[in-house]
Amino acid sequence: MSAILYSFRRCPYAMRARLAIAASHSPVLLREIILKHKPAEMLALSPKGTVPVLQLESGEVLEESLDIMLWALRQADPLGWLKSAPQNWQQWVTRNDQEFKPYLDKYKYAVRFPEQSPESYRQQAEIFIADIEQQLKQTPYLLGQQQSLADMAILPFVRQFASVDLNWFEQAPYPKTQAWLKQFIDSALFRSIMKKYPTWLDSQQQFRFPESARTPAE
Ligand SMILES: N[C@@H](CCC(=O)N[C@@H](CS)C(=O)NCC(=O)O)C(=O)O
Known part of the structure; x- marks a missing residue:
């Protein structure tokens, strides 16, 4: 078993x-x-x-x-994902799941939500992305110097956000987030899963x- x-x-x-x-x-x-x-x-x-x-x-x-x-x-x-995650991993992940994800869905499937334009949904999702960018300007990962559970729980969603319109994402003013995502996507671990x-x-x-x-x- x-x-x-x-x-x-x-x-x-x-x-x-x-x-x-x-x-x-x-x-x-x-x-x-x-x-x-x-x-x-x-x-x-x-x-x-x-x-x-x-x-x-x-x-x-x-x-x-x-x-x-x-x-x-x-x-x-x-890899120390849990060890390097003090309590505030939950705040990041809760924001991802409850605040960012609903706008990500509306941005991704905007035809099903004609009340607002895709750009408007994207802008609402960007509030979270901008906070990630601010954090990554200070530390290489969301919770500090080490990759943690918080990065790993959130990166698959940021990847989805980026791939809705990759051209837009690549020229958007989030260089730290772009590099953080690229490192993840290029990793052997991500490829393996x-x-x-x-x-x-x-x-x-x-x-x-x-x-x-x-x-x-x-
Ligand atoms: N809170 C759940 C959410 C899981 C979830 O919503 N998964 C989606 C797929 S990404 C799903 O299974 N949706 C049901 C469906 O589409 O029928 C978790 O964290 O595991």
């Missing part, structure tokens, strides 16, 4: 969970799902139907990405993650 992670490659919440699992080398069996056809096995564990979901060996179910990050980093924290897997629904194949991740598990 091994812990089972229900994941969706492009979901930023699932990315932050996979980042912490990969960083901590806590092996799980990865089941790649598609959001339009969620497997009954996952919905039975977590009826709210969001990814990521982690079923632990004990049977306990973690259905919030931050809980999965904390679980993984409490198993092992070789973005490998593609066949969906579990179709193939019933699950994969060892992170090590020998592409080997189907018996």
Whole structure:
């Protein structure tokens, strides 16, 4: 038996969970799902139907990405993500999830929200980006000299923000944020968590993650 992670490659919440699992080398069996056809096995564990979901060996179910990050980093924290995160990691992540993410969604899917222009949604999302920029002018990472849980929980969302209109982002007045994002995207760790897997629904194949991740598990 091994812990089972229900994941969706492009979901930023699932990315932050996979980042912490990969960083901590806590092996799980990865089941790649598609959001339009969620497997009954996952919905039975977590009826709210969001990814990521982690079923632990004990049977306990973690259905919030931050809980999965904390679980993984409490198993092992070789990169010091939790160690270098004093309490204020929560303030950054709460702002990301509650304030930035709703505007990011509206900016990204602006056709579904015709009340305002995409630029207006972007400007509202930029309040958070500007605060990140201010922080990164003072310290290389959000919480100081070391990369932490806060950077890793937020970077997948900033990546999504940047990719809505990459040309705009690259000329926007956020050089520190651009460099912080680039370092993340270019990292071996990020590349390792973005490998593609066949969906579990179709193939019933699950994969060892992170090590020998592409080997189907018996
Ligand atoms: N608070 C949850 C949010 C997870 C979430 O909203 N995930 C999205 C995908 S990025 C999802 O599963 N949405 C359900 C759907 O689209 O059907 C967490 O942190 O894990």
